Each structure stands twice: as structure tokens, then as C-alpha cells.
Amino acid sequence: MDGSDNAGKCPVMHGAVTTTGTQVMDWWPKALNLDILHQHDTKTNPLGEFSYREAVKDLDYDALKTDMKALLKDSQDWWPADWGHYGGLMIRLAWHAAGSYRVQDGRGGAGTGNIRFAPLNSWPDNTNLDKARRLLWPLKKKYGNKISWADLIILAGTVAYEDMGLQTFGFSLGRADIWGPEKDIYWGAESEWLAPAENRYTDTNDAATLENPLAAVHMGLIYVNPEGVNGQPDPELTAQHVRETFARMAMNDEETVALTAGGHTVGKCHGNGRAENLGPAPEGAALEEGGLGWINHKTRAVGRDAVTSGIEGAWTTHPTKWDMGYFKLLFGYEWELKKSPAGAWQWEPIDIAEEDKPVDVEDPSIRYNPIMTDADMGMKMDPAYRAICEKFMADPASFDDAFARAWFKLTHRDMGPQERYIGKEAPTEVLIWQDPVPAGSTSYDVAAVKAKIAASGLSVGDMVATAWDSARTFRQSDYRGGANGARIRLAPQKDWEGNEPDRLGRVLAVLEPIAAETGASIADVIVLAGNVGVEQAAKAAGFDIEVPFAPGRGDATDEMTDADSFKWLEPVADGFRNWMKKDYSVQPEEMMLDRAQLMGLTAHEMICLVGGLRVMGTNHGGTAHGVFTDRVGALTNDFFVNLTDMDWKWEPKGRNSYELQDRATGAARFTATRADLVFGSNSVLRAYAEVYAQDDNAEKFVQDFVAAWVKVMNADRFDLA
Structure with a gap:
């Protein structure tokens, strides 16, 4: 009844349905979190055993491209296109989806459609890209399972360039979507967006001191701060950071200049308003916003009044046309620092001719100054970048080709080798960054x-x-x-x-x-x-x-x-062979987990491989750590039997060194590292270890080891998929 003790109490378990409540990792934050090994379990996929890479082969590709080109010029009142063309917006969407890739661990990138999920969907650098994805929804709805979001996003940017006049290098289908955030990616330790760069650099004046494997100057950015490091304009320093961040995306100087110039040949920056009027990002927005973020309910916030980066203006005279306008303006005028209406630093030309100014996105009778970011000015002031710009200006065809190739690399770098490409526009030219391998013989005995x-x-x-x-x-x-x-x-x-x-x-x-x-x-x-x-x-x-x-x-x-x-x-640690190149700030078991996730292993596959490799005597340098057996070279379950045997106690002997000692006599029997004992101390891993330690599972262990072994040996055999 109304007066009972239960009146007004919430009828659900908060921790089970929301992010409130104390979770396991809140209580024990140092516990080894194995979730990343199972983060994309088939249970999360609403399509079940569906194979996108087969379904996409039946896509009416020409019809989709025709519809895409129509959409680019089909403005909608709720988010009108600049100059009546969504090209700049779609290119930015594709770029920012692909630009999160970093070569150090291969994570990030556009290959999974991860920009749909946190944290990327709510990064400050991705402000208003939620609108671009929503504009693409009619095409996704129409073509359904034959086109993934991951493919559609990159195709949108590529078709936009084609529609603006670029001869692109090609396009491949085949990116399969994920259905939730990628929890395995370390984006930085900061707890606030755009935290000072000092949080991830030893010295911000030395771009090479950026923490690995990060590739962005600030938390929440793709590359560098467009206003300069920590928002302080300094084109020459910014150029150093551009070089480092693009190198971490596997780009050389020529590719970097081509991408910067080509990316800024079209579209514009948005900062004609007050950034503080924007509402929360999509992940934090109210339910009634319908999944969209950065909504401004205080003033007009579309068209010429949109706010994204805070910088305001276009880079070129004709922002919906592929041309040499970027170089013409950058090198044809002197530039000075000014503030945008939103208060952001930007560079504007001195005494620019009226006809060189881009027109307003809504009223072609109005013209405004073009702008350059600090990174753009770096292209002019850095000697190496300037030389490449001058080469492109002297030979526009070389610029067209360099950009087309760099754009293709940017948007396909994480797709792997050429044999994974699908579709009529997939280029046949073999590129060294695709890690080509010639076909091998199958006819031998x-x-x-x-x-x-x-x-x-x-x-x-x-x-x-x-x-x-x-x-x-x-x-x-x-x-x-x-x-x-x-x-x-x-x-x-x-x-x-x-x-x-x-x-x-x-x-x-x-x-x-x-x-x-x-x-x-x-x-x-x-x-x-x-x-x-x-x-x-x-x-x-x-x-x-x-x-x-x-x-x-x-x-x-x-x-x-x-x-x-x-x-x-290069591996700097391999827990499977019980080796670390040196001591690191992270624990050996965490590095082993990272290696297992990169290899695509599940937790039980990881534990089978470790246990089998130990007893077969494969440790780096022949060390005895974790070799819990008297029958080295035999594929027994002895590793698990001795690991779980309560006749042994574990005694620390150093930072990453332990002895298994007889409880009764104290005599040492085996030595071990953290990469061994974690399988007995972590509750989840011990549950697996106990399965393989059972007397009736010695054969099961061998069978499971072989299955995991074959998976690793065939992981790059894309011809077998």
C-alpha cells in the first residue's frame, strides 16, 4: 500500500540496466579486465551468422553511387548544406572515421564503423558529424544489409570528391560493421576533453615525445589543434606536430601535404556563433534529442550560423570545386592572425581581392575572407612542406594524383592486403603499404x-x-x-x-x-x-x-x-613465450592480453596456447619460467595441473619473478612470472585453467590447443575465408 516501506523505490537493479551503481571494476580497478577478448561476441550482432563480405557482392553499386550524388545536393531544412552541397561535410565524416587509425597498433580507422559509437561519436573533433551520418540514413535504409555503415561512410566522402571534380584512385567495399564501442583502444589517460598537450608529451616542443601509441595532440582530436599546440598559434611548431601525427598514421611528408591541401580544397570551418550555446555531445544528450548532439536551443545554429571547430570560413574561393585554389590563396597572399566570431585563432589574408573571397553559404551576394588554420600556415613555413607545395603548384596533375592516392591510403589503410578488396572500382595496382605477398605453390607433396x-x-x-x-x-x-x-x-x-x-x-x-x-x-x-x-x-x-x-x-x-x-x-613483449624486452609501466599480463586481442584470440584460446607453449619448451631464451612439467616437449596439461595444485605455494622473488615451493618443506620446484601465475590468480582465467587441469580433459586440452594454433597460423590466410 502507499504507506509501505517500498513506496517510491525504484523497481529495477540500477547496475544491471544503467551505468549507475558500483561495478566490479569500480571495486577492484586493478583487476585484469578480459572483456576486450569478447567485446564483439556474436550475441551482440543482430544479423547472426550473416556474412557482410558475401552480401556486399550483390550490391547495386552504380545505383548506390547515383543515389549518393543526388543526396549530396538534396538539402534538408533541419541541417541545410553549405552552398547546397554536402560534399564538405561527407568528406569530413569519412576523413575523421579513417583518421583515427594509428600504425603503432593498427587500431582505430574506418574499417569497423566505430565512429557511430562512443567515444568517437562524441569527440569534440567530431562535432556535428552525427548530422552527416543521419543524412546518410535514407541510403542505408534503402540498401540495407548489402552496404555496411563503415563502407557507406567512406564511400560518401569518396563520391563527394568525385562529384566535385577529382579523379579518385578507386574504392573497395568490404568493411564489416561492429555493434558496440571498441573497448580495446587506448585513446589517452586524460579525464577531460582537449586537456593540455603536456598530459601526453614529455616536451611539447619535441613532437616525437608524444606518448605511444597515441597520434593526436589532445584527447578528443584526430590530429593537431587547428589553432596551434594548446591553442597557441605557432605554424613552425605546429608543422612539427603535423609531421609526427601523420607519420603515426603511416603517412610521409608528400602524403601529408597532399592530404592537408586536398582536404582543405573543399568545405569550410564553422565558428559563426557561441560554442557555449551548444548542448551535450550525442552520448550525453537528452533522450528527446533523438541521438543527436551539440544541439543549440538558444540561437540559430545551422547554415552560416553553425558552430563546429570554432574557426569560421572556407579555405578556397570555390569550396565545392576540386581545383588548385588552396595553393593559390595560401601562397598568393600574406596572412595575419585574427579571431573568429566564436573566439578561435585563425589566419586571414591581407588585402585580398574581392573576387578571391568565397561567397556566403546561404547568400551568394555576400563574400567573406577565406581562412587558414595554424597547420595550413605550417605548410607554407616549414621548408620541407613548402618545397612539396611548390612542386604541386608547378605540376597540378602531380597534386591530383598524389592526393587521390593518399586519400585512398587514408581510407583503406586498415583494410589489409589487396586480396581483401571487393568491388568493380577496387584498384589492381599493387601498393607497398598493402604488404603484398606473391601466391605460393599448392602442388608440392x-x-x-x-x-x-x-x-x-x-x-x-x-x-x-x-x-x-x-x-x-x-x-x-x-x-x-x-x-x-x-x-x-x-x-x-x-x-x-x-x-x-x-x-x-x-x-x-x-x-x-x-x-x-x-x-x-x-x-x-x-x-x-x-x-x-x-x-x-x-x-x-x-x-x-x-x-x-x-x-x-x-x-x-x-x-x-x-x-x-x-x-x-615488433613485439616488445610476448607473454605466450614468457618474454619482455624490458620492464614497462604496465604489467606483463596486461601486455599479454593486448597481444591476444590484436591476434583475435578469445580468453580460452589464449590460455590454451600459453599452457601448451610452456610445456613444449618454447620460452624465449630457453628460460624455465612457467614450464610446470617434468616432460618438456610433450603437449600435456601439466601447466594447469601444477598451477592449480594446492601442494604448491607461490613466493615472490622479484618484480616479475616467483617460485612455486612445496608447502610442507619449502623446497623450490618451479619458477614463474606474472604471465604464468595470472592464470591461477584471476578468477575468470582460473576457471578456464581448472577445466584443463581436470583428469578427464587432457585430450580436450590437446584438441583445443590445436584449434587455437591453427587459427593463429591461418589468421592472415584471407584466401581461406
């Missing part, structure tokens, strides 16, 4: 190759460790790395400390002649050697198995390998 490997005298540990090192570089974030190509025998990989160059050279000296004798690729022989090692180890444990194998890997050459780009794939 696999059994004969295995026999030669088995008779070679190589140990189980050597065979398995070499195959693992070759394959572990795979990153599902941008589909780079992996065993295909056998780049482990090329620079820079052959010299990586984690690959044990001396041991690697010794093993390759045995395997390469076998490849030459049998007609198999070296890449296939390396993987086959690992399979032979696993089969021998399983047999030693009492199980006769055959590890599945698919021939056809090719061997890359130095000419096919961008060594500078591949340096970012």
Missing part, C-alpha cells in the same frame, strides 16, 4: 615436406617457437602481419630481439633448403615445421593427431616490404 622436417633434427621447441614468431605479428586491427610471406627472414623482423636472431638463423638454415628441395614456400615450411612440432609433442603426451594445414603461402621479398612500416609490428 606436403607429407614429404613434413617427413624431411621431422628428420631434420630440429627440436619441438625450435620448430614451434619459429612458427609462432612468424605468425604472432598478425593484427586483426588492420590485417597486417602473420606467417604468410615469411617476412620473419627479412629485415627488420630477422633482427628483432623477440625473434632470437641467432636461434632463428639456425632454424631457417635447416628449413630453407627443405623449401628449395620440395617446391614449397619457406612460409609454408615454417608453419609446417610448427605443425610437426605440435604433432610430435602431442604424441609424446599419448595423443596421435594431425594438425590441419592449408598450403599456398608465398614468400615476400625485400622489395615488397616497407621496412620502416613493419618496425611497428
Whole structure:
């Protein structure tokens, strides 16, 4: 009744349905969070077992492009287009979707449609891009499952450039959508948007001191602050930061100039109003805003009165036309610092001719000054950038080609190699940043190759460790790395400390002649050697198995390998082989988790691989840490049996060193690291470890290990998908 103790109390468990309430990680923030290994579980996908990469092959691509071009000029009153053309807005949407990519870990980028979700959908740098996505909804609704949001967003920007006069380099379909935020991406430690740059630099005057793997000057930005570092104009310093941030996106100086100039040839900045009048970003906006953010209920906020970056104006005279106008104005006039109506620093020309001013977005009878950002002025003042600009001005065709190629790279960098491309406009030219690998033979006698490997005298540990090192570089974030190509025998990989160059050279000296004798690729022989090692180890444990194998890997050459780009794939830690290059501020188990996520492994796959690799004797440098067995080289479940055995106690012996000691006598039995003991201390991982420690699951462990092993070996075999 009304007077009961329950009157007025909320009828739901807050923690189960909202973000309020104390969660597990709130109580124990240092606990290892395994959610990132299962963040895109199939249960979150409303399409179930649906294959987008197959469905998109039936897309009426020409019809979609026709509809897209019509949409670009079909202004809607709720968010009218500048100059009657949404091109600038769609290009910015595509750019900011793709521009979050960073080469250090391959994360970010446009390949998953992640700009639809937090935090990217609410970054200050992405203000009003929610409107661009909403404008595209009619096309997504019409073409449905045959076009992903990820593809549609990038296609919108590409078609916009075509409609404005650029001959683009091409376009590939095939980006499959995710259905929730990507929790594995570290965007920075700051707790506020646009926090001072000092939070992520050792020295803001040295752009190279930007914290890895970050690639933006401030939290919530794609690249640099358009007003200058920390909002203080200094074109030469800004140019240094532009160079560093674009390099972290895998772009060289010429590509950087082309992208900056080409990106600013069209569209405009918006700052003709008061930024403080904007409401919360989409993730924090009220329910009645319908998923949109940055709504201004105080003053007019569309057309000429829109506010986005706070800077106000267009870069060129004709912002809906692909031309050389950017260079004409940047180098044709002197520029001075001024403030926009929103109070942002911007550069404006001195004594500009009236006919060189762009017209108002709503009234062509009104003209305004063009603007340049601090980064634009950096193109003029930095000697290297200026030289490239002068080259482009002398040869406009070279600028067109350089930009078209750079735009294609920007929007396709995280799609992986060329064989993943889909569609009639996917270019056939092979580009070095696609990490090309020639096709390998499938006609050789696999059994004969295995026999030669088995008779070679190589140990189980050597065979398995070499195959693992070759394959572990795979990153599902941008589909780079992996065993295909056998780049482990090329620079820079052959010299990586984690690959044990001396041991690697010794093993390759045995395997390469076998490849030459049998007609198999070296890449296939390396993987086959690992399979032979696993089969021998399983047999030693009492199980006769055959590890599945698919021939056809090719061997890359130095000419096919961008060594500078591949340096970012170097492992600095590998918990699977119990190795760290040095001590880091993060714990070994966290680095192991990061490696597992990049490789696309689940938690139980990770634990199977670690347990199996330990007992087979694959530790880096042959260390005994975590080798909880008396039968090294046999694929037993001994790692889990001894890890969970309560006859042992764990005694710390250093920062990352432990002993397993007999509880009764105190005698040391095994040594271990955090990357071993976490499987017994973390409640979730221990639950998996206990499964494999059971007396009735020794065979299950071998089967599960083999399945996870094959997954890693075939991760980059896109021809098998």
C-alpha cells in the first residue's frame, strides 16, 4: 500500500540496466579486465551468422553511387548544406572515421564503423558529424544489409570528391560493421576533453615525445589543434606536430601535404556563433534529442550560423570545386592572425581581392575572407612542406594524383592486403603499404615436406617457437602481419630481439633448403615445421593427431616490404613465450592480453596456447619460467595441473619473478612470472585453467590447443575465408 516501506523505490537493479551503481571494476580497478577478448561476441550482432563480405557482392553499386550524388545536393531544412552541397561535410565524416587509425597498433580507422559509437561519436573533433551520418540514413535504409555503415561512410566522402571534380584512385567495399564501442583502444589517460598537450608529451616542443601509441595532440582530436599546440598559434611548431601525427598514421611528408591541401580544397570551418550555446555531445544528450548532439536551443545554429571547430570560413574561393585554389590563396597572399566570431585563432589574408573571397553559404551576394588554420600556415613555413607545395603548384596533375592516392591510403589503410578488396572500382595496382605477398605453390607433396622436417633434427621447441614468431605479428586491427610471406627472414623482423636472431638463423638454415628441395614456400615450411612440432609433442603426451594445414603461402621479398612500416609490428613483449624486452609501466599480463586481442584470440584460446607453449619448451631464451612439467616437449596439461595444485605455494622473488615451493618443506620446484601465475590468480582465467587441469580433459586440452594454433597460423590466410 502507499504507506509501505517500498513506496517510491525504484523497481529495477540500477547496475544491471544503467551505468549507475558500483561495478566490479569500480571495486577492484586493478583487476585484469578480459572483456576486450569478447567485446564483439556474436550475441551482440543482430544479423547472426550473416556474412557482410558475401552480401556486399550483390550490391547495386552504380545505383548506390547515383543515389549518393543526388543526396549530396538534396538539402534538408533541419541541417541545410553549405552552398547546397554536402560534399564538405561527407568528406569530413569519412576523413575523421579513417583518421583515427594509428600504425603503432593498427587500431582505430574506418574499417569497423566505430565512429557511430562512443567515444568517437562524441569527440569534440567530431562535432556535428552525427548530422552527416543521419543524412546518410535514407541510403542505408534503402540498401540495407548489402552496404555496411563503415563502407557507406567512406564511400560518401569518396563520391563527394568525385562529384566535385577529382579523379579518385578507386574504392573497395568490404568493411564489416561492429555493434558496440571498441573497448580495446587506448585513446589517452586524460579525464577531460582537449586537456593540455603536456598530459601526453614529455616536451611539447619535441613532437616525437608524444606518448605511444597515441597520434593526436589532445584527447578528443584526430590530429593537431587547428589553432596551434594548446591553442597557441605557432605554424613552425605546429608543422612539427603535423609531421609526427601523420607519420603515426603511416603517412610521409608528400602524403601529408597532399592530404592537408586536398582536404582543405573543399568545405569550410564553422565558428559563426557561441560554442557555449551548444548542448551535450550525442552520448550525453537528452533522450528527446533523438541521438543527436551539440544541439543549440538558444540561437540559430545551422547554415552560416553553425558552430563546429570554432574557426569560421572556407579555405578556397570555390569550396565545392576540386581545383588548385588552396595553393593559390595560401601562397598568393600574406596572412595575419585574427579571431573568429566564436573566439578561435585563425589566419586571414591581407588585402585580398574581392573576387578571391568565397561567397556566403546561404547568400551568394555576400563574400567573406577565406581562412587558414595554424597547420595550413605550417605548410607554407616549414621548408620541407613548402618545397612539396611548390612542386604541386608547378605540376597540378602531380597534386591530383598524389592526393587521390593518399586519400585512398587514408581510407583503406586498415583494410589489409589487396586480396581483401571487393568491388568493380577496387584498384589492381599493387601498393607497398598493402604488404603484398606473391601466391605460393599448392602442388608440392606436403607429407614429404613434413617427413624431411621431422628428420631434420630440429627440436619441438625450435620448430614451434619459429612458427609462432612468424605468425604472432598478425593484427586483426588492420590485417597486417602473420606467417604468410615469411617476412620473419627479412629485415627488420630477422633482427628483432623477440625473434632470437641467432636461434632463428639456425632454424631457417635447416628449413630453407627443405623449401628449395620440395617446391614449397619457406612460409609454408615454417608453419609446417610448427605443425610437426605440435604433432610430435602431442604424441609424446599419448595423443596421435594431425594438425590441419592449408598450403599456398608465398614468400615476400625485400622489395615488397616497407621496412620502416613493419618496425611497428615488433613485439616488445610476448607473454605466450614468457618474454619482455624490458620492464614497462604496465604489467606483463596486461601486455599479454593486448597481444591476444590484436591476434583475435578469445580468453580460452589464449590460455590454451600459453599452457601448451610452456610445456613444449618454447620460452624465449630457453628460460624455465612457467614450464610446470617434468616432460618438456610433450603437449600435456601439466601447466594447469601444477598451477592449480594446492601442494604448491607461490613466493615472490622479484618484480616479475616467483617460485612455486612445496608447502610442507619449502623446497623450490618451479619458477614463474606474472604471465604464468595470472592464470591461477584471476578468477575468470582460473576457471578456464581448472577445466584443463581436470583428469578427464587432457585430450580436450590437446584438441583445443590445436584449434587455437591453427587459427593463429591461418589468421592472415584471407584466401581461406
